[in-house]
Amino acid sequence: MRLIHTMAIFSGLLLSACVSKGTNPDDPFESINRRTHRLNSTFDKYVLRPPAKVYKKIVPTLIRNGINNAYNNVNMLPTVANDLLQGQWTYAIKDTWRFIANSTIGIGGIFDPASTFGIPPHSNDMGLTFAKWGDKKSPYFVIPLLGPSTFRDGMGMIFDYALFTPYPYIHSNAILYSLLGVRYIDLRAQMLETDKFIDEAIDKYAFIRDAYLQHRNYLINGEQPETGALYVGDETDNSVMTTTPEKQVLPPKFPLTSS
Numbered sequence: 478m479r480l481i482h483t484m485a486i487f488s489g490l491l492l493s494a495c496v497s498k499g500t501n502p503d504d505p506f507e508s509i510n511r512r513t514h515r516l517n518s519t520f521d522k523y524v525l526r527p528p529a530k531v532y533k534k535i536v537p538t539l540i541r542n543g544i545n546n547a548y549n550n551v552n553m554l555p556t557v558a559n560d561l562l563q564g565q566w567t568y569a570i571k572d573t574w575r576f577i578a579n580s581t582i583g584i585g586g587i588f589d590p591a592s593t594f595g596i597p598p599h600s601n602d603m604g605l606t607f608a609k610w611g612d613k614k615s616p617y618f619v620i621p622l623l624g625p626s627t628f629r630d631g632m633g634m635i636f637d638y639a640l641f642t643p644y645p646y647i648h649s650n651a652i653l654y655s656l657l658g659v660r661y662i663d664l665r666a667q668m669l670e671t672d673k674f675i676d677e678a679i680d681k682y683a684f685i686r687d688a689y690l691q692h693r694n695y696l697i698n699g700e701q702p703e704t705g706a707l708y709v710g711d712e713t714d715n716s717v718m719t720t721t722p723e724k725q726v727l728p729p730k731f732p733l734t735s736s
Contacts, residue, residue, distance in 0.1 A: 503690060504617040513619040514682045520622060521665075526672075529665035541663070543587040548660050550579045550586025552600055555641035559601040563609045571596050603633030608697045617686055625689035 501507055533541070553576035560569035575591040575598075582590045592598065607629045608615075615629035626634070639645055647653040678684035 504686060506616060506618065510617065510619040510686075511682055513621055514685075516621060517619065517624055518681075525662070525665050526669075529662050529669060532662050533666040533669060541666070544659065544663055545667070546579070546583070546589050547586040548663065549598065549600075550576065550583070551642060553579075554643070555603070555637040556599065556601040558641045559603055559606045559637075562603075562606045563601070565601070568599060568601070572599055572601075575599070602630075603636045604630035604693070605633075605696055607633055613697055617690060625685055627690075627693070630693065 504510060536544075553572055557569055557572045557576065560566075560572055575596040578591040578594060578596065579586045579589055582588070589598075604627070612629045615627035618626050618628050618631055620626050620631055644653060644657070647656070675681050675684060
């Protein structure tokens with residue numbers, strides 16, 4: 478039922494976006510996207526950023542790392558599924574072993590022994606699977622309360638959530654929303670260091686859009702993005718994207734736009 482409601486809302490947003498189509502081929506629905514961007518900026522300023530700052534200030538780095546590791550471990554489920562759907566058998570095997578190692582020795586993913594075993598972080602998603610099978614150029618779309626995306630990636634996020642994560646099977650709304658809320662704040666706290674880059678931009682909306690599209694284009698086509706500042710992790714995140722033959726794809730982070 479939750480999935481039906483989510484898809485209905487997302488479909489309605491897509492239809493409303495189609496009403497006012499612009500001329501930018503990458504961002505044909507810029508008019509409604511900018512309105513959503515302003516909504517997200519307001520929400521971020523007054524609702525999301527304050528608890529994210531408190532979270533980062535009072536929760537020790539070691540504990541925040543463990544929380545992030547645990548959520549990233551859950552993300553290995555859709556990652557392995559999409560590895561298989563894309564025919565990336567080597568990644569599928571490595572990511573499966575990473576999930577097993579971190580789920581057992583790492584105590585539910587709180588710790589990351591897999592990295593010490595030579596199995597580095599890697600993430601995959603349905604948006605990349607859609608791109609793999611032909612949908613490489615998808616219109617940019619700002620999702621309310623989530624931030625930058627595309628039609629392809631937005632639909633992919635819904636399918637990943639519904640098909641490959643354990644969240645839909647959590648019947649207690651209190652537990653489910655608590656888990657999602659903590660992850661929401663955790664991701665925003667990780668992105669606090671990027672606020673200064675966004676604040677310096679003349680057009681914050683265009684800066685975020687271009688950074689997002691360049692980042693996704695890198696994941697799809699292997700082309701190094703010109704701007705990576707939006708995706709810089711905090712001081713505890715030692716992982717980086719590389720252009721080595723075995724490309725490291727990190728879990729996506731979708732911050733709400735800063736005001």
